[in-house]
Structure formats: structure tokens, C-alpha cells
Amino acid sequence: MNSTTPLAKPLSLALAGAFAALFSTCALAAPDLKIALIAGKTGVLESYAKETETGFMMGLEYLTGGKMEINGRKIKVIVKDDQGKPDLGRTLLAEAYGDDKADIAVGTTSSGSALAMLPVAKEYKKVLVVEPAVADEITGAKWNKYIFRTARNSMQDALAAASTLKSGSIGFLAQDYAFGRDAIKAGKQALAATGSKATVVHEEYAPATATDFTAPSQRLFDALKDKPQPRVLAIVWAGPNPMNKIADMKPERYGIALAPGGNLLPIMKTWKAYAGTEGTIYYYYGFPKNKMNDWLVSEHTKRYKAPPDMFTAGGMAAASAVFTALSKVPSANSEQLVTAMEGMSFETPKGTMTFRKEDHQALQPMYHFRIKKDQKNEWDLLELVREIPAKELPLPVTNKR
Structure with a gap:
């Protein structure tokens, strides 16, 4: 009758032990690494934000070999849309650090929104990797120790452009908001820093959503037409670029050449009629020669039937910075991350x-x-005249550390 009884107790103990071991394993499993990605996915810079997200996710895929984990901890990316609104960007970052318990954050698209987010990173004592906002103040006057930027800043753009303008006369056309005014300020400083003999003779600021450039362009033509050669009209514009409309006004009548800053591929492919025109750019898929770019170009073309754009590359750069930092600091402790990231190469x-x-x-x-x-x-679309190394860009330190 009781022949099976002796087995019952060992069996129940074995099962209990198994469940205990399972519970212990689950309890000890490392929690997910949470990364908040904030971008202006609606609004005028929507295309920039979408490229950033694509590049960021592809970057994590590449760097983790498709496993989406770092040191055994699964990666969870929390994507939030700040719509390019500073108040919303600030709120979403606080939500990410507070409610979502994000270990680190990346963002955002608009410089205005990014600037609003900087104090939040300081308040929560959490790292914010800025991508792709470019305002100089982000790593300048408004900076704090939790802020790292993978994106280039306005001064880096300006120094690159200034390195190609050695003499003559320059007129600037830019958007009338933080990005445009910051860029022109940087442009004038960059000319001085690179020893250029070129002179800025006029600046025009048009509304960010402008579609008619007749009046500002004519004022630029009038200001430049009698000035020393070469005469250059430099265009600094985020989003749909006015270059074609300005070119239709035939600035060459006044001996004026256009110098566009690099832009998105769909915009630059409308510039075919202006073969020979030169400018500077943050990234063009055909220029860098390295293993990571080769993979990005191949995979992006395969998946999206087009090569990666400049903000796709920026998103991947941000992913690499985050991956490298979290690999060095498995605990994701913010103070240790700051220490590890200062001077960090990736x-x-x-x-x-x-x-x-x-x-x-x-x-x-x-x-x-x-x-x-x-x-x-x-x-x-483009041919490379020259890669401008970082060491040739005399970027000033403007924060107050």
C-alpha cells in the first residue's frame, strides 16, 4: 500500500528545488538596459528624425550581432516623439528618466528642443547623447557634464565650409531661428579661425517655412555684385533647400556662385543641373571607407532600396557611442558612464x-x-574633393566647466 510513499517526498523535494532554482535564476537575471530615443517625428524635421531612428536601430543591430543585448542584458529602446517642441521634449525626457527608468537617453532633432532637455539630464543625473541637434550652445554655454554629442555642431559645419573659402566676398542666407542664426554666427567666427581672407558682406534670414526667396536673394545679389571675386552666396538651410529657386534667378549674371551646405539625398538629387558646384557636408554614403559604413550602405540599400542618408549615419554613430559606453560600464551607473565617456573613442x-x-x-x-x-x-550625386580631418578643424571650447 505504501510502497510508493518513500518516493513521494524526494520527488516533491526535487520539484520544489527545481522551482526554487528557476525562481532564483529569474530573480537574478539582469534587468533590461533601457535607452530612450527622443526625436521630432512629426513636424518640419520629420525626415531627419526618421533617419535617426533607422540608423540608431541598425547601429545596435550591427554592434550586437543581431542579439540586441550588451553583456547579457537585453536592450529595450523606448522611442518618443517630441514633435520638435521644446516643452514636450523636456517633459518626455523627464518621463523617460523618471517613469520609464531609462539608463541613458538619445535625442533630439530640433536644437530648440535639445536645449530644453539639457537641464533635465542634469536634474536626473543621467547621460543624454545629443543627436542630431547642432546648436553650439548644447556643448557650449548650456552644457552640463551629463551631455555628450555625437552630432557635429554648427561650428564644425562652419569650419569645414570656411576651409574652402580662402578669399573674396560672402553673403549668407539662413533660416530665421536658432539653427540659422547660430550657423551664421559660427560661419563668421570660422572664417577668422581658419585665417580666411574672405569678407562677409551681407546676411539674410528668411522664415523657416519660406517658399518664396525672391526678395532676400535679390538683396544678397545687390550686396555682392560689386564686391571682390570670388563672390559666394552660402546657403545654410534645414529641410527643403532653396538652392534651385535661387539658381533660377541666375546669380551668375553678377558673377555669384552658390555654395550649398550638404543636405538630404532627395534634395541633393535635384541639384544635377549645377554640376561642378562645391560645398561641404557631414556625411555622404560614398565617401567614408570602413567596415561599418560598408555594412550600413549594403544593408540599408537592400532594405530600403536607397543608400543611407546623413542622419541615418548620425543615428548609427549615436548607437555606437551608447553601445561602447554601456559595454565599458555594465551597471549603467551614470557617474561611471560620464567618466568612461570623457575622451572615449568609438x-x-x-x-x-x-x-x-x-x-x-x-x-x-x-x-x-x-x-x-x-x-x-x-x-x-557627389564626388569627394577632400576629406577634412578633425585635426584641421580648430573647434573652440566654449563651455564653462
Whole structure:
């Protein structure tokens, strides 16, 4: 009758032990690494934000070999849309750090929103990797120790452009908001820093949503037409670029050449009629030669039937910075992350970037391009004149540490 009884107790003990071991394993399993990605996915910079998110997710995929984990901890990316609104950006970052318990955050698209987010990172004592906002104040006057930027800043853009303008007369056209005014201020400082003999003779600021450029362009033509050659009208514009409309006004009548800053691929492919025009750019898929960029170009073209754009590369750079930092600090302790990231180098589609210790700005190369005359396909747009190394860009430290 009781022949099976002796087995019952050992069996129940074995099962209890198994459940205890399982519970213990679950209890001890490392929690997810939470990364908040904030971007302006609605609004005028929507395309920039979408590219950033694509590049960020592809970057994590590449760096983790598809496992989406770091040191055995699963990665959870929490994406939030700040709509380019500073108040919303600030609220969403606080929500990410507070309610979502994000270990680290990345964002955002608009410089205005990014600037509003900086004090939140300081309040919560959590790292914020800024991508792709470019305002100099982010790593300048408004900076705090929790802020790191993978994106280039306005001064890096300006220094790259200034390196191609050695003499003559320059007129600027920019958008009338923080990005545009910051860029022109940086442009004038960059000319002085690079020893250029070129003179800025006029500046025009048009509404960010402007579609008619007749009046500001004519004022620029009038200001430039009698000034020393070469005469250059430099365009600094986020979003749909006015270059074609200005070119239709035939600035060459006054001996004026256009110098566009690099832009998104769909915009630049409308510039074919201006073969030979030169400018500078943060990234163009055909320029960097390295393993990471090769993978990004191949995989992005395969998945999206087009090569990666400049903000896709930026998103991947941010992913690499986050991955490298969290690999060095498995606990994701904020103070340890700050220490590890100061002076940290990490690989990107542009090659190696390094966070400068003084202000946490990523030092990186830029590119001098020429619009191709013979374009083999719709995305074969630019030829490389020269890669401009980071060491040739005398970027000042402007924060008060």
C-alpha cells in the first residue's frame, strides 16, 4: 500500500528545488538596459528624425550581432516623439528618466528642443547623447557634464565650409531661428579661425517655412555684385533647400556662385543641373571607407532600396557611442558612464569619433564635395574633393566647466 510513499517526498523535494532554482535564476537575471530615443517625428524635421531612428536601430543591430543585448542584458529602446517642441521634449525626457527608468537617453532633432532637455539630464543625473541637434550652445554655454554629442555642431559645419573659402566676398542666407542664426554666427567666427581672407558682406534670414526667396536673394545679389571675386552666396538651410529657386534667378549674371551646405539625398538629387558646384557636408554614403559604413550602405540599400542618408549615419554613430559606453560600464551607473565617456573613442560610419574631454563634443572629419556632372544613377550625386580631418578643424571650447 505504501510502497510508493518513500518516493513521494524526494520527488516533491526535487520539484520544489527545481522551482526554487528557476525562481532564483529569474530573480537574478539582469534587468533590461533601457535607452530612450527622443526625436521630432512629426513636424518640419520629420525626415531627419526618421533617419535617426533607422540608423540608431541598425547601429545596435550591427554592434550586437543581431542579439540586441550588451553583456547579457537585453536592450529595450523606448522611442518618443517630441514633435520638435521644446516643452514636450523636456517633459518626455523627464518621463523617460523618471517613469520609464531609462539608463541613458538619445535625442533630439530640433536644437530648440535639445536645449530644453539639457537641464533635465542634469536634474536626473543621467547621460543624454545629443543627436542630431547642432546648436553650439548644447556643448557650449548650456552644457552640463551629463551631455555628450555625437552630432557635429554648427561650428564644425562652419569650419569645414570656411576651409574652402580662402578669399573674396560672402553673403549668407539662413533660416530665421536658432539653427540659422547660430550657423551664421559660427560661419563668421570660422572664417577668422581658419585665417580666411574672405569678407562677409551681407546676411539674410528668411522664415523657416519660406517658399518664396525672391526678395532676400535679390538683396544678397545687390550686396555682392560689386564686391571682390570670388563672390559666394552660402546657403545654410534645414529641410527643403532653396538652392534651385535661387539658381533660377541666375546669380551668375553678377558673377555669384552658390555654395550649398550638404543636405538630404532627395534634395541633393535635384541639384544635377549645377554640376561642378562645391560645398561641404557631414556625411555622404560614398565617401567614408570602413567596415561599418560598408555594412550600413549594403544593408540599408537592400532594405530600403536607397543608400543611407546623413542622419541615418548620425543615428548609427549615436548607437555606437551608447553601445561602447554601456559595454565599458555594465551597471549603467551614470557617474561611471560620464567618466568612461570623457575622451572615449568609438567607431562610426564616418570612422573613429572621440568625445573631447573638455565639452563632450564628438571630434570628427567633414567632407568637401563637388556635384557630379556624370551621374550613373539617381543616388550617384557627389564626388569627394577632400576629406577634412578633425585635426584641421580648430573647434573652440566654449563651455564653462
